Amino acid sequence: MSWNSLNKHWEELSFPSFTAGATEEEQQAQSKKALKKQQKEAEKAAKKAEKQAKMASEQQSAEEDDFAKDRYGVSAMVQSQQKLDRELVRVQDLTPEKADQLIWLRARVHTSRAKGKQCFLVLRQQQFNVQALVAVGDRASKQMVKFAANITKESIVDVEAIVRKVEQKIESCSQQDVELHVERIFVISQAEPRLPLQLEDAVRPDGEGEEEGRATVNQDTRLDNRVIDLRTTTSQAVFRLQSGVCQLFRDTLTKKGFVEIQTPKIISAASEGGANVFTVSYFKTSAFLAQSPQLYKQMCICADFDKVFCVGPVFRAEDSNTHRHLTEFVGLDIEMAFNYHYHEVIDSITDTMVQIFKGLRDNFQTEIQTVNKQFPSEPFKFLEPTLRLEYTEAVAMLREAGVEMGDEDDLSTPNEKLLGRLVKEKYDTDFYVLDKYPLAVRPFYTMPDPSNPKYSNSYDMFMRGEEILSGAQRVHDAQLLTERAIHHQIDLEKIKAYIDSFRYGAPPHGGGGIGLERVCMLYLGLHNVRQTSMFPRDPKRLTP
């Protein structure tokens, strides 16, 4: 609007009325102010009218030109309104074999980028992603391309597209040989525009983040927004591998004739000692959360189940804030009766572990490589048969390296790690057994060594220099058990039921237990057990 026409407009305005008491000058001032105000308002109104007219004309042209209006949009919430007989193809199955086929799929929008008349989308499904293209043409309109570019990240979309082969491999996607040319795209579930963390940042290796000055996501942020963090390719790989560990554990033991049992987690007396146990209120009294299925595994052996295993939660109220402690973790426990020597038990356990390692190596390479992309590490090495060293040998190796320790001292964590390096250097294995621990550092139910009372028939197993299993031949004689309990100053009343189970014939037996999260962490060469626990629990974390 021109200045002249504005002036004219102003002249046509009516002046407001004044009160009688004001002076001539005041009146004049007031009227000028009022005039200015009205002038401004008139300007505003004029501009608004202009804008509206423009928008109206644009919209009209938009509506006129949008021939693809039915081929995109936000769908109504899926409330099971209809049963569509439509097959949805998995992203991992998008290979050159499907070239030129028209397919439907449902995936998340990983990224969307508009470039002139085209919009490039990366559609993601778990560990797999594929490039998709919406281009202005006879199938897609400008408005459709704009819509696609504005879909928020992580939104779930249904896409109908033609699969096309590409000449140049698309390096940034898992499906490198094909690209989707989108015919129809509908948003099934929209994600809020501001994500608490960006997935690209969450999979960026720490080193790369520092070098290029790009963001990485710290552990606390990940754990606070676990649902989104678990969507990353690395997390998907880690937990699929963990599922594999459980599966291989069960399958290997079942083949060996073991029976899976379930043990109670609410118990009346602390099994491993009173210090690290959670108390729960139990009606009018209190009870404890089981620190291990130890006592019940053994009672099953006395009940003639011969060889048992159980997979279940273990609760340790240890106020340890370390990289390898959780207050709740999944315990994989084994217990078996043996014929004449507890080495039969060790052999069974090490064979199970080796089968697990082989199974992971042979069937989960994709997952291992995916994790290594973000967290590089050396591949896990093991020997067949498993290396078994005696405690005295280990002490000698440590002394040779300059460590000072007594014959009956327990191994501190730094010494365990050093021993791990020495064993790796000497024998080239990341997995080994340490046999014949000193009796003084083991629990009361450990069977003493028959030829040397200072030592015991007990063993620990290590992966990459960190302890993963503690086991032993158990005392199966009620009298000896009572003596050992008294020696350890344990209240006999509290363990009466346990001791009683050995009074009516008990076979010699032994076993051990591993922590699922720790085994996964060490197999993959990760450095914090929270990375292998889906919703970890530690002294500072109770949610999510």
Place this chain on the structure above:
Amino acid sequence: MALRELSSLEKYLGQKKANKYSTQGDKKVPVLQNNNGPPLVGLVTIACHLAKEAKRPELLGDTAESRAVVQQWLEYRVTKLDSCTKEDIKTVLKDLNLYLQDKVYLAGNQFTLADVFVYYGIHPVIVDLAIQDREQYVNVTRWFDHIQRYPGVRHHLPPVAVLRNRIYTSRHH
């Protein structure tokens, strides 16, 4: 500490009779009362004197250049190493590691007092160093192991175990 070093040096030099030392000041600087003149003060001064008395001048360097280098290292030992803080230690080890990259001994191409006294001075540091760090400063460890095994040097100090092979790979942290 300084007195024990001097007594070890005497033993190495094959000196028949041990000298009597006194100390001065709160830093306990050793003093040797000499019959032939003014008293000798300071670890370095006394050590050089003992070497000359024992007719082992090669321990102080056989060329003018190596003699200067020996003196420089002895000075370094007394001024820098003895009053080293924890933060400085890393720098000292790094510098020493770089210096020893292409040398068997600290001065010239032979065993001198420089090696003896820097070894005595750096012994407590190496004892406390983790194996992983010893592997990081590989040249220092190599030189240290060589000197501590030199016949007659290591009298008053316990040996430090040095492993034959590396147990930490470059990727380890």
